[in-house]
Amino acid sequence: MTTPGRNEPQTLKDAHHVAAATRPLPGASLVTWLKWRRANAKMYHALSDVDRFHHHEIRYWVSHEDNEAEALAEKIKAQKTDSDGTGPRLESGGN
Numbered sequence: 001m002t003t004p005g006r007n008e009p010q011t012l013k014d015a016h017h018v019a020a021a022t023r024p025l026p027g028a029s030l031v032t033w034l035k036w037r038r039a040n041a042k043m044y045h046a047l048s049d050v051d052r053f054h055h056h057e058i059r060y061w062v063s064h065e066d067n068e069a070e071a072l073a074e075k076i077k078a079q080k081t082d083s084d085g086t087g088p089r090l091e092s093g094g095n
Contacts, residue, residue, distance in 0.1 A: 008046065012054040015047050015061075030079070034072040041065035 009015040019040050024032045041062055048058040 009043065010047075011051050012047065012058055012061075015043055015058075018043065030072055030076050034069055034076065037065050037069035037072060041069060 009018050022036065022039070024036050044058050044061040044065060048055055048062065051058060
Protein backbone atom coordinates (compact mmCIF):
# COMPACT_ATOMS: atom_id res chain seq x y z
CA MET A 1 0.00 0.00 0.00
CA THR A 2 1.36 3.41 -0.95
CA THR A 3 1.28 6.21 1.56
CA PRO A 4 1.45 9.67 0.01
CA GLY A 5 3.79 12.29 1.39
CA ARG A 6 2.83 14.94 3.87
CA ASN A 7 1.60 17.43 1.30
CA GLU A 8 -0.15 14.97 -1.00
CA PRO A 9 -3.94 14.53 -1.02
CA GLN A 10 -5.36 11.89 1.29
CA THR A 11 -8.89 11.76 -0.15
CA LEU A 12 -10.54 12.02 -3.56
CA LYS A 13 -11.99 15.38 -2.53
CA ASP A 14 -8.49 16.64 -1.66
CA ALA A 15 -7.21 15.48 -5.05
CA HIS A 16 -9.99 17.27 -6.89
CA HIS A 17 -9.09 20.46 -5.00
CA VAL A 18 -5.42 20.08 -5.97
CA ALA A 19 -6.35 19.48 -9.61
CA ALA A 20 -8.61 22.53 -9.66
CA ALA A 21 -6.03 24.73 -7.97
CA THR A 22 -3.27 23.78 -10.40
CA ARG A 23 -5.39 23.84 -13.57
CA PRO A 24 -3.71 25.85 -16.35
CA LEU A 25 -5.29 29.10 -17.46
CA PRO A 26 -7.41 29.11 -20.62
CA GLY A 27 -5.15 29.60 -23.61
CA ALA A 28 -2.20 27.79 -22.00
CA SER A 29 -0.03 25.80 -24.38
CA LEU A 30 -0.84 22.19 -25.17
CA VAL A 31 2.44 21.17 -23.52
CA THR A 32 1.32 22.87 -20.29
CA TRP A 33 -2.01 21.03 -20.43
CA LEU A 34 -0.20 17.75 -21.15
CA LYS A 35 2.05 18.18 -18.11
CA TRP A 36 -0.99 18.98 -15.95
CA ARG A 37 -2.91 15.91 -17.17
CA ARG A 38 0.08 13.62 -16.55
CA ALA A 39 0.59 15.08 -13.07
CA ASN A 40 -3.09 14.52 -12.28
CA ALA A 41 -2.93 10.90 -13.47
CA LYS A 42 0.12 10.32 -11.26
CA MET A 43 -1.56 12.00 -8.28
CA TYR A 44 -4.77 9.97 -8.65
CA HIS A 45 -2.79 6.75 -9.13
CA ALA A 46 -0.89 7.31 -5.88
CA LEU A 47 -4.14 8.11 -4.11
CA SER A 48 -5.94 4.96 -5.30
CA ASP A 49 -4.24 2.83 -2.65
CA VAL A 50 -4.73 5.39 0.11
CA ASP A 51 -8.40 6.35 -0.18
CA ARG A 52 -9.69 2.78 -0.45
CA PHE A 53 -13.31 3.86 -0.01
CA HIS A 54 -13.13 5.65 -3.37
CA HIS A 55 -10.68 3.25 -5.05
CA HIS A 56 -12.79 2.47 -8.13
CA GLU A 57 -13.80 6.08 -8.71
CA ILE A 58 -10.16 7.14 -8.38
CA ARG A 59 -9.16 4.49 -10.92
CA TYR A 60 -11.70 6.09 -13.29
CA TRP A 61 -9.93 9.45 -12.84
CA VAL A 62 -6.53 7.84 -13.50
CA SER A 63 -7.88 6.42 -16.75
CA HIS A 64 -9.59 9.70 -17.68
CA GLU A 65 -6.44 11.76 -17.16
CA ASP A 66 -4.30 9.19 -19.01
CA ASN A 67 -6.70 9.26 -21.97
CA GLU A 68 -6.76 13.05 -22.05
CA ALA A 69 -2.95 13.16 -21.87
CA GLU A 70 -2.67 10.65 -24.71
CA ALA A 71 -5.03 12.72 -26.88
CA LEU A 72 -3.02 15.87 -26.16
CA ALA A 73 0.26 14.10 -26.97
CA GLU A 74 -1.17 13.00 -30.32
CA LYS A 75 -2.39 16.53 -31.02
CA ILE A 76 1.06 17.96 -30.20
CA LYS A 77 2.69 15.36 -32.44
CA ALA A 78 0.29 16.21 -35.28
CA GLN A 79 1.04 19.92 -34.92
CA LYS A 80 4.77 19.26 -35.01
CA THR A 81 4.32 17.15 -38.13
CA ASP A 82 2.22 19.93 -39.66
CA SER A 83 4.79 22.60 -38.85
CA ASP A 84 7.49 20.46 -40.49
CA GLY A 85 5.40 20.38 -43.63
CA THR A 86 5.39 16.58 -43.62
CA GLY A 87 1.75 15.99 -42.73
CA PRO A 88 -1.78 17.18 -43.33
CA ARG A 89 -2.79 20.57 -42.05
CA LEU A 90 -5.01 20.65 -38.93
CA GLU A 91 -7.74 23.18 -38.40
CA SER A 92 -7.57 25.04 -35.11
CA GLY A 93 -10.28 24.72 -32.52
CA GLY A 94 -11.13 23.10 -29.22
CA ASN A 95 -8.73 22.07 -26.45
